[in-house]
Amino acid sequence: MPQPEPRHAHEADLDDRPAPAPVHYAEQSLLGALLLDPHHLDDIGTLEPDHFSDHGHGELFRALRKTPAPGPHGTSPVWLNTVLDTARPHAPGLTAPYLHTLVQACPRPSHAAAYARMIRADHARRSLRSHAQHLAQTAMDTTLPHHVQATVRQADALAQFLDDLSGRFAPHPGSLPRIPPPVPARNTNEDALDEERLLIATATAHPGEASQMRWLLPEDFAHALHATLWQGLTALRQRGDPVDPITLLWEAQHRGLLPHGITPTQLLALLSTPVASPEHWGERILERALLARAQAVAARITAYCDDPANSPHQLITSSRRALADLTALRSRWHQATHPAVPRTARPARTPAPPRAGPPPRTAPLTVRTPR
Template structure:
């Protein structure tokens, strides 16, 4: 029993530490316009969760929590916010000015990849026009936005439309789309990290539940990563478990703790030694599997 208590605390601490590292890597990548650090630490965290699941004796599988942890949308770092908004406006301008440009990004870029929700809604309008095979230009974009009520409900302002119209110029939709995707990857990684840290800091959450909920929180990042790889022509990779982390207790210590916590059978005083094998000691039921 005491061994399970020690292991439970170690699992919560290890998940918290790795979630913090993922968040730090995501913020650093966002400032530098990169994604490699965030994706690396996401793989490390996924591997740690798998390792901890086996130590705890549960099968690692993504499970959504009954009540998702509260997490506000992640905005780009202040130093990059202006550049991110400019990239998004420029991309929308190119897509509206050059209808064929939608073919370069529609396969992997999604409205949720835009940091500004208004920009995401305008991209959704462009995608709808493209899907229906209708002409794409400033007139049809404005018509689609009005038809969806984006101007009436204040989702998109006339100033935003004017800024996009004034931003058109030479540029590659594919290249600009990749810039938007970079920002999406780091924001999603930061969001996943914050959600996992909130789960790990909930001491009432059993280790099996913590591990499975944390794996579920990494799901959106896996989805964005897949599209990022498609945008760059990279093969889809499956995160692999790294070597055992030094932050958690080593396996030998875990097994020893579990052995100490297992109840030992007590022989009656009159029992005589026997060479017959003793029945196996049943492991006490552990709480929090899954």
């Protein structure tokens, strides 16, 4: 039985390449329409070379915009060669046969505006994914000198980009994604857990200072046990009960932390090492929560972008909702790090002295003479 001929390495590589995305064919169709009739450039709206996913397609589009359109009698080989010569220094892979491939790939040149809308939509998706990735990278980069501030600025840039996108794509019904992406778990490294333990111990030793930390919520903690202990501390303060290691131990028992979460001996040992102030550790925990929330928001937006079924307006709506979760935490972080200055009573203003002027006019007295 004859054996099949061995496949060459380059043939296997060509077969293993992923199939082009739908936008690839939209780009080919648009360029084919413009090569057939460059006057369609006036019909496609705002479109830039960097909107194309393929570098060669973008450079060919740039060349089409630079090259003066031919007369009303259609294109000519000379004009096509001029377009190709203009684009080739920036995209050497372009060839004359490929221009003919583009022309044949266009089913309806009159649909050029629709092809351009597809290219803009895919570019919006790629750009949004890039912004989300920058947000995630900034939130994870511990080498930045002002880590949280840099993350906040990147989130603002993402929000501004979404505002710009909303003006380019019209809204439509059904603007929520089909399936929400999973929320990534918090990274519970030992440094984060130590800071949370120190907060619980210090807040127990100084409950008066901890009562001012309304900006810290249980959801900001990386460990569920520490979040429940913080809830117990908050409940004791709100009820006006005494706060000390024994009362917190009793509260922990009623919240079901004993013995599954922590033993009484372990809890009392945890509460025996207060260090610094509750505000210091609370701010550290809130900063970690903000960075973790930024990474989670970036992961959600990236997952939305990776689903090709989502339209641009769906991406805008879902991304704004994801950013709203980060905005709420940012407000509490700003409240913690920039406390409001208490207002002082202003001294009573003394009335201004009267200005010099003519004496007031008075009516003359009427003197009656007796009859």
